[in-house]
Amino acid sequence: MPLVAALLLLWLPGCFTLTDSKEVRSPGWVSGPEGGSLMVQCHYDHGWETYVKWWCRGADWTFCRIMVRTTGSEDERRSGRMSIRDNHRDHMITVIMDSLGAADADTHWCGIEKEGDDLGAHVVVAVFQDISSPRGPEEVACLQGESLAVTCQYNRGWERNQKWWCQGMDWESCKIIVRTSGSERDNGRVSIRDRPENRTFTVTMENVTGEDRGTYWCGIERVEVDLGARVRVTISTAATAGPATARPRSLHEDMHILILFFLKVLTLLGLVSDVIWVNRPQRARAGAGGSSNCDSLQAPGPYYPPTRTGVTALG
Structure with missing residues (x-):
């Protein structure tokens, strides 16, 4: 109206x-x-x-x-x-x-x-009237000892309002851990940073432990009722974490592997060629101080017929 x-x-x-x-x-x-x-x-x-x-x-x-x-x-x-x-x-x-x-x-x-x-x-x-809550991930997971970051988005018009991050199942009684004062604010292991230029704010929790798991809220402070979005945080150890997903190789890495493969093939072909060259059939060379294959054959000697013991050859 x-x-x-x-x-x-x-x-x-x-x-x-x-x-x-x-x-x-x-x-x-x-x-x-x-x-x-x-x-x-x-x-x-x-x-x-x-x-x-x-x-x-x-x-x-x-x-x-x-x-x-x-x-x-x-x-x-x-x-x-x-x-x-x-x-x-x-x-x-x-x-x-x-x-x-x-x-x-x-x-x-x-x-x-x-x-x-x-x-x-x-x-x-x-x-x-705008009662649209911030938009964030419904659930985030992190390994114990690592850092966790949660980014929430908000609508136009809330750039100058304070943003906060609280923990607790109940929206009305959740404990505010950190809130903005300007653009960024730290509170021990937890920090919050507001980026009005793209209407997002990011909460970072460092060196998380099992006690950090639970329900959180990223919210916007208003004169009347605040606006918030629920985020569930799960923390796991390396032993209970699922199998690691292999990082996809980049184009540069693929080209490097391909070049190494071709170099190995060329090296193998070179070794095979050397073996074949060393074991090739040998021929004597004709010329001074040598003789041809034909000249190298010896003239046949006299023929002696076989004899048997006890038999006298006729003259």
Whole structure:
């Protein structure tokens, strides 16, 4: 309903005048989840770098209420749940609204303060319900003594909310082991790191033991009810672990094995050739100091017929 009401501000002409200054440009419409955050970036023309920038709320430009403003510098300024920062080089105003509520759905303005009438561009802010839990693995397994890493994903709008990792079967009473404070936080063997650029956070448990097995939750902190996903962790010893899966060989390793095979074949063929050459039939060579095969045959000697004992040969 708040989203519909915010859009009606644009669709009902004549109710309010939403006249943007040509020197300031805004996205026109942004949205974020209730309990989460959103970011608005407005650009302005060259020449307005050192002027005060502001963020105000209200469809009527004349009576909109300024929520947060800069001092003319690039320093970030915060007021309650909102912050504003000016980038002089990129000519860009960045506004962040945290812990969004249904009441934040309204028309806002990013503007420049100057003498006379200020400059500004309108932005319709919509807030929607998002109770989608983070998405992570249902079960992870690890060998005792090794490190275990669990990565969970979350939806747009939860980048600035704290993330946590807790242990226990019951969601409401699980013990939080570590939570983010900024982007990364360590707690002994357990660490957690949030990566808002790809909307994931990773929990690492080092040197796990059998006592680390059990049910865990990766969660997102909200103003009302937190969001979480259950992860079952199993720890096993090398003796109880299943057979190791052979690592597939790479193309480089396959080529190396193939080259060694061909080298061994060539070496074997060389040895066989040497054996055949050494045991080949020999022939005497004709020439000086030698004789041909034919010349080497001896003339037959005189023939003596066999004799038997006791028999006298006739003359």
